[in-house]
Amino acid sequence: MAGRMNKTNGAQQRPIRVTMLGLRALFGAQGGIETHARDVSQGLLEAFPDGVQLEVIERQPYVDPNRQVPEWATKLALKAIWSPRSTGAEAIVHTLLGVLRAGLTRPDILHIHGIGPALLTPLARLLGLRVVVTHHGQDYAREKWGAFARMMLKTGERFAARFANERIVIAPGLDAQLLAMYGSQFHYVPNAAPAFTRGSQTHMLRALNIEAGAYVLHVGRIVPEKRQLDLIQALAQLPDARWKLVLAGGNDHPNAYEQLVRSAARADKRVVMAGVLPPADINQLLSHTGLFVLPSTHEGLPISLLEAMAVGAPVLVSHLPSLDALGLPAECYADAENVAQWANAMRERMAVATNPPQAVDWSPWMAAFSIDSVARQTFAIYERALAH
Template structure:
């Protein structure tokens, strides 16, 4: 490499900063730290979310916008194919593919002589929004990404066990992370949405079925907490029937729908919430849950394996889909909350356990360990078996 920076190309995400999505938030934190560690990082973004005009370097990270079709079913796979072709021309030292859908292109990337790292953020084929064919493609992406990449990263032990059981390979477990935030002094976002500090239940997520907004809306209505509001932050990437149903039910329940919030406004909404709830049926390792904990919030999460892996006390979990238990838990937490010292302990605990600097260092170390291990002939032999 002649002492030049390690050239890393990221593929499989919409773009960043301030673009909703777990993978997007993950790479938004990771990439600038990789730059500090000595990487020349280029992120291949989707034109629908980050067009060429918005691709100025950010915190040392470079961006290249590639055309993307406006289609929920096609945008990721088409963009990933174009990204692999672009990478084959530019020849980075490492092509880092994020998520199992884009990982479908791993064999092509290897056959084109690229060194490929794949991060498995979760079994996306379990998401409710996908039909049978899309699930099959995602399962194939997982299979090829895990079996044919030069290196594999998983963000939780749950996913590591899945990969070992299904594909017979081990993976480096490198979780999502969180920064210790400063509390904003302002409450402009609260004033805008007519919210009382400490008197609202918060959910931050994309508006997709597996986030189970309808469960939370129903439970909040059943809880009947005086002077509290339900606040839903986020929106759908593509308008659909689920989004329309959530809007209808939210209006009936008197919930506040803020749309996508970023920067200071989002920090204010986190900092002054009385309770954060994540009722999801599917997660990898939820960054929004870690972010809520980094503000010291009381949290409630469904008892799916990815949420349980965060390691909270049992009082912070409820059975997935059980509206009555969730409603009762909301009521209880609205009364007792957390003491100031408990909130500060929570902040310290989560930011020490899920530290972005350590995550970046582990990722960089994996890159270096794989520089001499990629050959065209090894993957060609594998594919012919």
Template sequence: MKIFVTGTRGIPDILGGVETHCQELFPRIAEMGFDITIIRRKSYVKDTMTEYKNVRLIDIETPKKKSFEAIVHTFKAILEAKFQKADIVHIHAIGPALLVPIARLLGIKVVFTHHGPDYDRDKWGFFAKTMLKLGERMGTIFANEVIVISEVINDLLVRKYGRRDCHLINNGVPEPEVCDYPEYFNELGIEKGKYILGMCRFVPEKNLHHLVEAFAGICASDYKLVLAGDADFEDDYSRSLKKRSRECGVVLTGFIKGRKLHSLLANACCFVLPSSHEGLPIALLEAMSYKLPVIVSNIPANMEVGLPYSCYFKVGDVEQLQEKLEEQMEQRLRRIEYDMSLYNWDVIAKQVIDVYKLVLQ
């Protein structure tokens, strides 16, 4: 079975939730004997690899413009899949799903994974939101099989398009790599257990500006706020967020992976995700795998994780977020055992393979 994957910027170690999803999922599927090829966007790739953990990698030139790159890349990827006689094209996210009908017209079977209604993101203008909504429609109606990563998304597709045969397959999280990195902590000027961690892209819907303002309102604290992440495209929002963060003494790490990230997750006081929009946040699942106390907004995607009520605050309510932070800092450093059984990547890989087999029946 030959499967081509598009809709992701690429792997390995490229910023983004879909990218993390693909990096964990497809090597596992390849290990089970399937022929997997991921089409990468060359502008994001900083290596010359042609293979990663048994997954073949093909790089395609695309314009690095957020309004066009996904569509151009997906179109070229579909043509490459047709040329190489792929059995299935697996398209991720609703923007690239706009081209699902073209793949079907070329006689290719299509699996579409819906990672969330991206048209709700603040960064998109009217035209882009319209195209994303159309992409959701095209993917849901014309894909042979549809995978959704949360019940919230499943309900959305039933209500809007009447599609009732979607496959609910959650995002996953790998086993935590608990470690210390004292040299890195000295570089950042932080202490173990004495910092709050935020980890995501610097885009408006993540509401990191609310977290910064809430932290800035806490007086005489010996804690630090650490933001791990960056923007794909530097814009007015990311520039203003970084400026305000520096004014408030926030530690900005940039985009990090590996030991640096693992050490931050292993030694944080708590993890905070104040988003107004999510699909099923991998960053939250990662924090839970490290047994961190978490503080998250009460949007449906976060509520679906089923955390205790005390972990949630009203989205956009900076004062309530500040109270939650203060409560957390007053408590002794603690770790929490979460039920992570739903988020096992090995199980998820087998569930996706079942969908592929269904497509080719």
């Protein structure tokens, strides 16, 4: 697309100038929001090279000055702004500074990611900005937050519903739920499936001392709602010493739950703490796992699940509304917090596992999650926001 066209005289207009805000860093920071923003940015720049100018505001403490960015990212502007590095304050302080900066730079669209940062939506509108908010999940349901933080997150959700020009949700079914709650339309635009392909390399398996097809893999932050402790307890009920549990991920801020997980892992030699890994290493672990697991009590549309399905890994996930809406086979689900049920489900998968593991054909489920499709839907929402 060469740019926007004037509907009255066909004259070419300048590209849509978009500023994204609400994430830590586009490269090098773990998290679903960061991955989503990166995928959407890539898709927009590739699908509309002359139709969009993209700026991403990042939090300074998460930006590695020596990082390498892919070729497509040289076409966007990355702007690091100071923020405190504390769980309670960094997002809101950084978003405030980002909104004030946008008030000066005047983008056509300020795209805010997350219901916490959406608390600043009214200020952005007062500054005369057109705002699109992406709702990445009902974060107030996460176990890590206290009463005050949950109240503020709910307020951010309400402000997004009331004040944003357009609103996006990434979890299936959440659009209808929020419409019923607030009477405002939210557009369902899912996370994009990564461009992962099933790999053959095995150096990470050797480094972690694990065997192809004989390990259960979890990828995600070590926080209470991810339920890594449930996985360790489920593994303890399984007698096969050959199988291991690999926990890939970490946490930006040390917390008591992470210490509990690490302590439990030290007590069982079958538990491998792999830490935060780059995408290429995650791809390798997913390609050879006997089972990818997601026992969470809260999820939107987890990118780690899409990554696992993209490489054909067998999966086992919690019964949650957003995950049930994917319509996976019944054997792919277990009840969250039911350790015995998870142990039984894992035992059944272990009994039929092969080495090398056999790929599952998830293609019927993956068609809706292409980066190009997600980018084009997002661009259409930008145009809607500019139209009113």
